[in-house]
Amino acid sequence: MRQLILDLLPDAAPSLDNFVAGSNGEVLAGLRRWLLPANEETCLYLWGDGGAGKTHxxxxxxxxxxxxASDPALRTLAEDDTRSGGRLAVDNVEALDADGQIALFNAFNRLRASGGALLAAGNEPPLRLALREDLRTRLGSGLVFRVHALSDAEKIAALAAQAAARGLRLPPEGFPYLLARAPRDMRSLAAILVALDRYSLEHQRPITLPLLREVLHNTPEA
Known part of the structure; x- marks a missing residue:
């Protein structure tokens, strides 16, 4: 059963269109403007708690x-990644070690010289990061937005909208039950909703609380 649920969980690529903004409408609008060809800001920096949607x-x-977080020295970052005038995304900058800070500092300078752009994210605003001063200054030199985690009410509203779009009918207590027992990030919650839909269709069973409990019981980390 566990493998069946794993197979049902989709791996939809993150996009701006499938980002659930909640109270982050200004963040999403600012990022869209920053991505326009006319943008002249080298850096846009996002900060906030884990699970708020920065990685998405x-x-x-x-x-x-x-x-x-997985490559503190940014060993996989090559100079060619920053010399074409394109964009670069660097996550969890608070985890950079000394070598990684030098690598990102140099990458920023190459991006600025080539007309490129850096989208970076961390758990604190630039000036509160425990990084070298010249790197903190560069990360804070452009646009800075705080990404807020969705409230429970916003998550339930987003899930209800997704369910309605799929023609799903969950019992009234279904969404609070799901939110209380599943991983709390929207990607996992939306994936379990899709798995619930497919599992219900495959087994020809209506979506009830016992069916939801069965799916969650066989979903890893739920």
Missing amino acids: LLRAIAAPYFDA
């Missing part, structure tokens, strides 16, 4: 993506 937005711009 970084991956959504379809630029080379680097995660300092």
Whole structure:
């Protein structure tokens, strides 16, 4: 059963269109403007708590993506990534080690010289990051937005809209039950909703609380 649920969970690519903005409408609008060809800001920096959606937005711009949490030295970042006037996305900058800070500092300078752009994210605003001063200054030199996590009410509203778009009918207690027992990020919640739909159709069973409980019981990390 566990493997069946794994197979049902989709791996939809993050995009700006499938980002659930909630109270982050200004963030999303600012990012869209920053992506326009007329943009002259080298850097846009996002900060906020984990699970707020920063990684989704970084991956959504379809630029080379680097995660300092798994590569603190940014060893996979090549000079060619920053010399073509394109964009670069660097996540979890607070995790950069000394070598990684130098690498990002140099990458920023190359991007600025080539007309490129950097989308970066961290858990604190630039001036509160425990990084070298010249790097903090560069990360804070452009646009800075705080990304707020969705409230429970916003998550339920988003899930209800997605369910309605798929023609799903959940019992009234279904959404609070899902929110209380599943991973709380929207990507996981939306994926479980899709899995619930497919599982219900495959087994020819209506979506009830026992069916939802069954799906969650067999979903990893739920």
